[in-house]
Amino acid sequence: MNTSVIAIDNIRAAVARRPAELAVARQAGKKVVGWIGYNIPEELIHACGLIPIRICQGGDNRLAEIGANYISTQNCFFLRQCIGLFVERQDPYVRELDALATDTTCLQLYRMATLLEHYFQTNVIFLGVPKNREVPEADAYFTQEVGQFLSQMEKMAGRPLDEGSLTRTLKLFAGIRQAITQLYEYLANDRPLISWRDVLEVVQAGYCLDRAQYLILLQELLGELAERAAAPCRTVERRVRVLLAGSLIARGDTKLITILEECGARVVGDLIWSGMAPFVNLAVKEYSLAGLVAAYYSRLPHGAIPHMEVDNDDRLIVLQELAKKTRANGIVYYSLRYCDPFSFKVLCTKNAMKRIAVPLMEAQTEYSPEDTENLRTRVEAFVEMLDCAQARREWQDE
Amino acid sequence: MLKKKNEALFVGVDIGSLTTKAVAYSPSGIIVTAMIPTGVIPEKSGREILENVLASADVSRKEVNAVVATGYGRITAEYADKTITEITCHAKGAHYLHASTRTIVDIGGQDCKVIRLDEDGNVADFAMNDKCAAGTGRFLEVISQVFKISLEEMGTLAQSEAPLVPINNTCTVFAESEIISLLARGERAESILKGVFRAIASRVSGIAARIGVDGDVFFSGGVAKNCGMVAALEEVLQCPIVSLEFDPQLVGALGAAVLASELRVKS
Numbered sequence: 001m002n003t004s005v006i007a008i009d010n011i012r013a014a015v016a017r018r019p020a021e022l023a024v025a026r027q028a029g030k031k032v033v034g035w036i037g038y039n040i041p042e043e044l045i046h047a048c049g050l051i052p053i054r055i056c057q058g059g060d061n062r063l064a065e066i067g068a069n070y071i072s073t074q075n076c077f078f079l080r081q082c083i084g085l086f087v088e089r090q091d092p093y094v095r096e097l098d099a100l101a102t103d104t105t106c107l108q109l110y111r112m113a114t115l116l117e118h119y120f121q122t123n124v125i126f127l128g129v130p131k132n133r134e135v136p137e138a139d140a141y142f143t144q145e146v147g148q149f150l151s152q153m154e155k156m157a158g159r160p161l162d163e164g165s166l167t168r169t170l171k172l173f174a175g176i177r178q179a180i181t182q183l184y185e186y187l188a189n190d191r192p193l194i195s196w197r198d199v200l201e202v203v204q205a206g207y208c209l210d211r212a213q214y215l216i217l218l219q220e221l222l223g224e225l226a227e228r229a230a231a232p233c234r235t236v237e238r239r240v241r242v243l244l245a246g247s248l249i250a251r252g253d254t255k256l257i258t259i260l261e262e263c264g265a266r267v268v269g270d271l272i273w274s275g276m277a278p279f280v281n282l283a284v285k286e287y288s289l290a291g292l293v294a295a296y297y298s299r300l301p302h303g304a305i306p307h308m309e310v311d312n313d314d315r316l317i318v319l320q321e322l323a324k325k326t327r328a329n330g331i332v333y334y335s336l337r338y339c340d341p342f343s344f345k346v347l348c349t350k351n352a353m354k355r356i357a358v359p360l361m362e363a364q365t366e367y368s369p370e371d372t373e374n375l376r377t378r379v380e381a382f383v384e385m386l387d388c389a390q391a392r393r394e395w396q397d398e
Numbered sequence: 399m400l401k402k403k404n405e406a407l408f409v410g411v412d413i414g415s416l417t418t419k420a421v422a423y424s425p426s427g428i429i430v431t432a433m434i435p436t437g438v439i440p441e442k443s444g445r446e447i448l449e450n451v452l453a454s455a456d457v458s459r460k461e462v463n464a465v466v467a468t469g470y471g472r473i474t475a476e477y478a479d480k481t482i483t484e485i486t487c488h489a490k491g492a493h494y495l496h497a498s499t500r501t502i503v504d505i506g507g508q509d510c511k512v513i514r515l516d517e518d519g520n521v522a523d524f525a526m527n528d529k530c531a532a533g534t535g536r537f538l539e540v541i542s543q544v545f546k547i548s549l550e551e552m553g554t555l556a557q558s559e560a561p562l563v564p565i566n567n568t569c570t571v572f573a574e575s576e577i578i579s580l581l582a583r584g585e586r587a588e589s590i591l592k593g594v595f596r597a598i599a600s601r602v603s604g605i606a607a608r609i610g611v612d613g614d615v616f617f618s619g620g621v622a623k624n625c626g627m628v629a630a631l632e633e634v635l636q637c638p639i640v641s642l643e644f645d646p647q648l649v650g651a652l653g654a655a656v657l658a659s660e661l662r663v664k665s
Contacts, residue, residue, distance in 0.1 A: 347608070359523065364528055365528075371528055373470055373473075374509065374526070374527075374528060376473075377470070377483050377484065377485065377509075377526070378524075378526055380483045381483040381484075381485035381486060381521065381524060382524075384482065384483060384485075384486045384521070385486070385520070385521045385522075385524075388486075388520050388521070389520070392520075
């Protein structure tokens with residue numbers, strides 16, 4: 001894969017400059033709101049004139065061990081590392097936070113946030129999320145919670161939300177979502193125009209960059225990819241096409257990505273909450289607070305939201321559709337140890353994918369390096385299995 | 399068996415965590431096999447076993463058409479033409495030995511796998527333990543040290559009529575402590591060993607449940623040599639285990655050799 005895409009280098013440079021920019025902005029009186037969660041309406045932070053930063057660092061076993069001094073080791077590695085980040089305060093984004101917003105989608109996350117509040121006096125802003133969207137009270141509850149969340153943002157900003165500002169923000173974020181969707185379409189192209197590692201890096205750059213600048217950089221990248229797609233190409237792509245699903249793969253958590261690349265698999269898409277999942281079915285139809293609430297309320301549910309009927313579970317339906325759309329040969333289901341919302345769903349997801357003849361393999365792992373070779377064997381064997389099945393199909397077609 | 403003149407020769411090398419195995423194979427059958435303990439440097443063990451089988455088969459490396467390396471040490475095997483995972487190799491080896499195999503239980507030195515096969519010996523699905531070596535060959539080795547008897551003796555003792563004493567842990571460290579406590583309590587060694595094999599079989603059954611067990615069940619890997627383990631597995635999985643003369647510890651290397659011959663056919 002030729003990764004010398006100029007726009008990606010520009011995004012990397014912007015990310016490298018960002019901590020210094022944040023420090024300057026704070027000195028000038030701007031406030032930074034970090035968020036960890038799955039249903040935080042980031043648009044409200046932005047529209048109030050605050051700087052939203054999604055905290056999403058992973059892959060560091062040392063920090064996860066530090067976090068384990070404060071939370072049980074039977075909580076997922078990502079959250080343990082989050083605590084580690086707040087213990088050390090070396091991360092440039094954690095250092096610059098004025099408040100941390102979090103939601104109650106994942107109860108491990110909620111527990112972690114209460115610990116940050118208790119041990120490190122972090123200013124935590126909680127957003128309640130209904131667990132059962134089937135009952136009529138759920139909608140009203142979420143509307144009320146978002147209203148309270150907005151009040152806290154307004155308080156931090158020292159001014160009420162301006163309607164014009166909200167509209168501009170909603171348009172900006174809609175543009176970002178559209179650009180990310182297009183980026184994933186290039187990823188799934190017959191020709192390898194961009195690697196999944198790069199796509200993930202680009203998506204995650206958006207967690208910290210100024211959103212208006214980010215959209216410009218995304219458009220620059222899409223322009224470059226369009227040129228690449230139009231250029232003639234003679235090489236035939238033979239790598240097996242893999243789709244990623246399951247737990248969140250945070251910035252710095254590169255174990256699985258590296259193994260997949262080394263095993264010769266091509267990742268053509270994902271449905272993870274640090275990748276494409278937050279952009280799926282999140283359409284703000286009306287540029288207003290009510291429109292924003294409705295969009296978040298009806299978005300793709302996170303794995304921690306209960307849904308008892310497997311046959312009409314949106315998450316499984318979306319994954320099936322994505323597997324078909326990306327023509328994936330198989331699905332690697334990333335299961336971060338103790339990430340219960342996703343680990344518990346492996347079997348039903350596997351069975352759902354079996355119905356469309358797409359094999360699924362669970363890649364359960366953690367941030368420590370001990371299981372690297374074990375994981376490599378599992379992934380490599382899965383890629384061999386898919387490769388063999390593809391060769392048989394080609395042979396039959398001939 | 400001797401290689402026929404002008405017949406192609408293929409070698410499979412399986413560098414496991416505890417032992418390194420090799421099988422030299424030609425289209426007319428298995429020529430020679432070898433096994434040594436895996437040393438500190440897996441790459442060295444792989445080269446050594448390759449030299450051993452070549453010497454036994456009385457051929458030079460140039461006369462070998464293809465070498466496939468497998469096992470956890472495969473990534474160090476620069477001498478091989480290709481590396482393939484042990485999951486694919488065990489499937490191929492078991493299918494070669496017993497074509498109606500549809501499920502393989504492979505318990506090696508540090509891992510345990512359950513593999514489902516299609517009718518052509520291709521991997522259809524698999525499940526594997528994670529980093530924990532509970533209920534694997536290494537676990538049995540530690541337990542044999544507690545009893546100060548060989549692995550074979552453990553199996554024979556567990557076949558006695560003594561009642562089973564359940565073992566609650568398959569974690570090597572916790573199980574060792576639990577067994578010492580049971581011995582101190584005066585429980586019979588035969589009963590405890592029965593419990594040990596049952597505990598491992600139950601763990602395998604948990605892994606097997608993820609992908610299901612179907613058709614003829616083949617047991618490969620070093621632990622498959624243990625009659626106590628075979629009996630416990632048959633009891634827990636509620637099905638007979640395919641019984642063959644071939645050493646189950648060599649199945650991965652055999653599969654690698656067969657796959658080496660297929661590489662040759664494809665090229």
